[in-house]
Amino acid sequence: MKSGSRVMYGITMFLFIMVIIYTPATIFVKDDAWIYGIEWAGVVALTLATLLALMLAVYLQFTERRSDILPEDWEEAEIADKAGILGFFSPSSIWPVAMSGAILVLGLGIIYMHYWLIVLGAALLVYTTVRLSMQYGLPREKH
Structure with missing residues (x-):
């Protein structure tokens, strides 16, 4: 054990x-x-x-x-033995901030019980979560 x-x-x-x-x-x-x-x-x-x-x-x-x-x-383990693989964090990604805003909209909808705001916040949260997860897997947009 x-x-x-x-x-x-x-x-x-x-x-x-x-x-x-x-x-x-x-x-x-x-x-x-x-x-x-x-x-x-x-x-x-x-x-x-x-x-x-x-x-x-x-x-x-x-x-x-x-x-x-x-x-x-x-007993002879070092700190680095537990570290494992470190993740990659995009320094210029806008999606964590956008996800925070979506959570804010969803939270305000729940607090004030405005169902349209809850639906909007949930939709924004799903959209921003997908964009954050797939930001390097989706094809880049042409400028």
Whole structure:
């Protein structure tokens, strides 16, 4: 078992212990109506968080078993061993700024619940995302 799955199994055990402590602790606490009882929202949230952490731990264990040794599990590893391939970032691309503007239009549409603005912002966001993704794959425009 490698480090990622160990961390997630540790989080799972912590959350499981918290569910065991939290459930009986809420039974003996009076609420505003002076009624004893379990507090279901917290118990359900902690239980679902425990199951989610367990799901991630099992997934990491399965994937780490099939992968090579990772630099964080190797004692003699250098920082450069984890760096990998660095991406290419276009210094003169207009599309990240245009995408930010599209997200602004979409956000304003959601805030003020103007459906035409939501549709416009979503369409602009799809257009700018495609243009950003394909800026070097599409043929250049003739000037």
